[in-house]
Amino acid sequence: MKHSIYLDHAATTEISNSVKQYLISVLDDYGNPSSLYSLAEKPRQILSDAKRTVAAFLHADAEDFYFTPSGSASNTLAVKGLTSEHPVENQYEVFYSPTAHKSMLNACTSCICHTPLNVNCAGEIDLLYLDELLTKHNDLKPLVCIEAANSELGTINDVVRIGSIVHKHNGILVVDATGYIPYFRVDMRLWQNAADIITFSGHKLHALKGIGVLWKQKHIRLKPLIYGSQQHGIVAGTENVLGIASLGKAVEGYDYACISSRNRDYVYDFILHNIPDSYLIGASIASAKRLPHNLYMCFQGIEGESLMILLDMNGIQVSTGSACDSKTLSASAALSAIGVPEADIHSCIRMTFGGRETKEELDYVCGQLKACVESLRNQAAQYTRVLTTGHSNGERNVI
Numbered sequence: 174m175k176h177s178i179y180l181d182h183a184a185t186t187e188i189s190n191s192v193k194q195y196l197i198s199v200l201d202d203y204g205n206p207s208s209l210y211s212l213a214e215k216p217r218q219i220l221s222d223a224k225r226t227v228a229a230f231l232h233a234d235a236e237d238f239y240f241t242p243s244g245s246a247s248n249t250l251a252v253k254g255l256t257s258e259h260p261v262e263n264q265y266e267v268f269y270s271p272t273a274h275k276s277m278l279n280a281c282t283s284c285i286c287h288t289p290l291n292v293n294c295a296g297e298i299d300l301l302y303l304d305e306l307l308t309k310h311n312d313l314k315p316l317v318c319i320e321a322a323n324s325e326l327g328t329i330n331d332v333v334r335i336g337s338i339v340h341k342h343n344g345i346l347v348v349d350a351t352g353y354i355p356y357f358r359v360d361m362r363l364w365q366n367a368a369d370i371i372t373f374s375g376h377k378l379h380a381l382k383g384i385g386v387l388w389k390q391k392h393i394r395l396k397p398l399i400y401g402s403q404q405h406g407i408v409a410g411t412e413n414v415l416g417i418a419s420l421g422k423a424v425e426g427y428d429y430a431c432i433s434s435r436n437r438d439y440v441y442d443f444i445l446h447n448i449p450d451s452y453l454i455g456a457s458i459a460s461a462k463r464l465p466h467n468l469y470m471c472f473q474g475i476e477g478e479s480l481m482i483l484l485d486m487n488g489i490q491v492s493t494g495s496a497c498d499s500k501t502l503s504a505s506a507a508l509s510a511i512g513v514p515e516a517d518i519h520s521c522i523r524m525t526f527g528g529r530e531t532k533e534e535l536d537y538v539c540g541q542l543k544a545c546v547e548s549l550r551n552q553a554a555q556y557t558r559v560l561t562t563g564h565s566n567g568e569r570n571v572i
Contacts, residue, residue: 176488178534182377182466183324183352183525184492188419189379195422196381196415206412207403216414223421230424231371233361233388239408240417241385244351244374245276248318250387250408251347251370252280254395255316260285265345266313268306270330271510272296272323277349278506281318286311289510290319295456296328296511298335307342315344321359324352325494325507325523326455327467336367345369345393351377356432356464361388369393375420378427384416434458434465436526436535441468443539448546450474454513454521468524469494471517475549480522483545489538491524 179187199219204212206220228235241247257263269281271289281287288306291299298319307315317339322329332348339346347370350359354373364371370393375384387408389395401409441458444451450473456463472480477493484491494505504518513521530538 176534176537178489178530178538180524180526180530180538181490181492182355182527183523185376185382186355186379186527188381189423189426191426192380192419192422196419199415199418202414206414219414219418219421220412223417226421226425227386230427231359231361231388233365237388237391239387239389239404240412240420241387241408242383242413243385244349244372244377245274245385247372247374247385247387248274248276248347248349249280250395250398251372251389252277252284252316252318253398254407255345255393256284258285264314265316266310267316267318268303268310269318270298270320272326272328272507273318273320274324274349274351275506277318277320277347286313290317292510294511295460295462296323296326296507297456297462298330300331300334300338303335304338304341307338307344310342315339315342316347317344318347318349320349320351321353322350322356322464323455323507324464324467324525325469325505326511327464327469328456329353329357329462329464332364333367336364340366347372349373352464354378356429356466358429365390375416375423378420378423380419380423381416384413384420386420431528432465433528436528436530437466437468437524439532439535440524440526440539440542441470444470444542447539447543448472451546454508454511466526466528468526469521470524471513471521472546473517473520474553475520475546477520477522479549480545483549484522484541487541487545489541491522493519493521494523 202215204216206213206217224235224238227238241250256265263285266286267281267284268288268290272292291302293299319330319335321332336346346368348368350371350373355377369390371388373386376382395407397407397409399409403409403412438458452471454469454471481491481493508518
């Protein structure tokens with residue numbers, strides 16, 4: 174049987190059938206929603222309906238949401254929309270999670286005043302250090318930027334507790350919820366006293382790529398990064414009607430009841446008992462502080478990129494970490510931040526499950542993992558033997 178098993182749902186998700194059918198039904202509604210003639214009425218209604226649906230999904234007010242081109246765009250707007258490049262005008266000192274998505278990391282480190290937070294070996298924000306750091310900070314207002322859950326490590330942060338610390342020091346908390354929201358409902362009735370800005374991306378929720386969301390408290394004032402008139406001038410440009418429509422439809426029927434760690438745990442248990450010299454990255458597999466779909470493993474003695482390619486050749490798609498880092502061989506910022514040994518930092522792969530994998534598929538994944546890891550380790554051992562002895566299969570290399 175030909176296999177094609179996708180285990181990289183943290184990178185992106187397939188478009189749901191309901192979203193596909195809905196998009197087909199509105200493809201001919203091409204009018205510009207900002208226009209006043211009748212052709213614009215339907216697109217304008219599509220946007221309005223989607224905004225109400227997304228607001229209901231998070232139990233928040235529709236007027237507090239803004240649609241952006243991506244989760245990265247939302248993160249950038251959240252940080253750069255508050256800070257200034259000019260020292261005299263800037264009011265904020267930025268404190269950021271060192272395991273955050275690259276869009277958040279780059280936005281934060283580009284600011285005039287920026288300081289990384291401490292995380293533990295699982296990638297969780299050190300709350301005591303955060304409190305001490307904000308107590309000692311300078312006269313600028315604290316702007317704290319974190320991820321609700323790290324989609325690479327699988328570790329979940331306590332947004333409510335972090336928010337209480339930040340607000341005790343009169344700061345602002347920005348929360349990237351992109352990795353969290355596909356697996357846990359974000360209820361703003363619980364988070365509204367903690368988070369000041371929340372961002373996430375639609376394509377992790379079975380919507381189209383190219384649509385992000387930014388929610389903010391009413392008192393937060395953001396300066397635009399792109400100028401124009403749409404969305405109160407904060408996110409300008411003609412709205413991506415199809416992208417916004419896809420997100421509205423995706424969250425309309427989003428089912429959290431089907432989220433389970435069962436398939437993840439099945440593969441982990443196999444690795445634990447059948448592939449030696451392997452260990453878990455991030456929070457404990459049984460911990461409530463770990464995303465239920467995430468399995469990030471280090472297979473010592475091999476290159477993670479080689480294992481990823483070999484698995485792909487056998488019909489299994491995994492990743493070596495965050496998709497934003499997949500085209501570079503530089504060390505993962507998240508792995509470096511949590512202290513993974515340098516010798517192991519390129520030996521890791523991440524599997525993120527969709528939850529609908531069959532037992533037959535899981536058994537195939539387990540078998541291929543074992544075979545591919547053993548093959549790569551054998552190759553590495555043979556290469557080392559050749560380097561140290563000059564012999565391969567009993568024959569001397571001639572140079």
